Amino acid sequence: MATFKAMVIDKSESGTQAALKDFDEANLMDGDVTVRIDYSTVNYKDGLALTGKAPVVRRFPMIAGIDFAGTVESSSHPDWKAGDKVVLNGWGLGETHLGAYAEKARVNGDWLVRRPDGIGARDAMAIGTAGYTAMLCVMALERHGLTPQSGPIVVTGAAGGVGSVAIAILAKLGFQVIAVTGRTGEADYLKGLGATDILDRKELAGPGKPLAKERWAGGVDAVGSTTLANMLSMTRYGGAVAACGLAGGMDLPGSVAPFILRGVCLYGIDSVMCPIGKRREAWKRLEKDLDLQKLAAMTTEIGLTDLPEAARRIVAGEVRGRIVVKIG
Incomplete structure (x- = not known):
């Protein structure tokens, strides 16, 4: 095809605007693998890019979308051939490299991961960057030595994408999971994913003590700011928290007390430039x-034309679970 449909972000004096357009294949960026995209997804970062709420996009025009599942159409990369089923998460897609909200992408073959046989293209994007990040968080807690016998794990932003998948994974592994949410009406949904207890996010809001009562062995945090600071202050001796998000802010208004008096560890989780070995292990x-089945219960599907509204909703904190985007 000479042209294909793509959600393109342009910049003008009045700011950025996202619109569905015909994109010329000749204008795709350099890469040694061309992929026909089957599905993408909507992550919090995608919402920020499409709404212009944060300077996620670094070049214009930009095809938005930070991850995809698709089929290799052509390749000069030694690891890939036409027909291979692949997944891509991050690597600057939708930020510095033309992204996933399009029928085609041309990328560096070193960025691709072979899609597992047991995960279809739609399910791969129901997982998406949010779910892959959740898995990286769980792997970090395991490397720290936490097991179900260590005690409960707290998950913030529980009704969101990272939180929902993290709860489902941790529950299947046998952990007791405390889900933190500001949407208490989602209690049945969260318990259906495997949460054993629901905590109102107000309990982790506002200034906290340098050290508070020990409540959990570890945590997965997608919020940051005071929420993360309070989580750390309530983590048991020798525990750990994996932090991967900033929905509540980039600041960390806490103290060093949990680290030097309780030996708590804070693990930073990056999904964008994560080494390929860890990516393959995560998938x-x-x-x-x-x-x-739990993944299906947390997932809704939209088309390319629905992206602007989905972006608005995810930034506003109105999205539960995961959204997949059917391409074409």
Whole structure:
């Protein structure tokens, strides 16, 4: 095809605007693999890019979308051939490299991961960057040595994408999971994913003590700011928190007390430039440790034309679980 449909972000004096356009294939960026995209997804970062709420996009015009599942159409890369089923998460897609909200993408073959046989293209994007990040968080807690016998794990932003998948994974692994949410009406949904307790996010809001009562062995945090500071202050001796998000802010208004008096560790989780070995391990683990029935229960599907409204809703905190985008 000479042209294809794509959600393109342009910049003008009045700001950025996203619109569905015909994009010329000749204008795709350099890469050694061309992929026909089947599905993408909507992550919080995608919402920020499409709404212009944060300077996510670094070049214009930009095809938005930070991850995709698709089929290799052509390749000069030694690891890939036409017909291979692949997944891509991050690597600057939708930020510095033309992204996933399009029928085609041309990318560096080193960025691709082979889609596991047990995960279809739609399910791969129901997982998406949010779910892959959740798996990286769980892997970090396991490397720290936490097991179900260590005690409960707290998950913030529980009704969102990272939180929902993290709860489902942790529950399948046998952990007791405390879900933190500001949407208390989602209690049944969260318990359906495997949460054993629901905590109102107000309990982790506002200034906290340098050290508070020990409540959990570890945590997965997608919020940041005071929420993360309070989580750390309530983590048990020798525990750990994996932090991967900033929905509540980039600041960390806490103290060093949890680190130097309780030996708590804070693990930073980056999904964008994560080494390929960890990516492959995460996707293998997702195939084994994520209940696809629970994934289906947290997932809704939209088309390219629905993206602007989905972006508005995810930034406003109105999205539950995961959104997949059917391409074409």
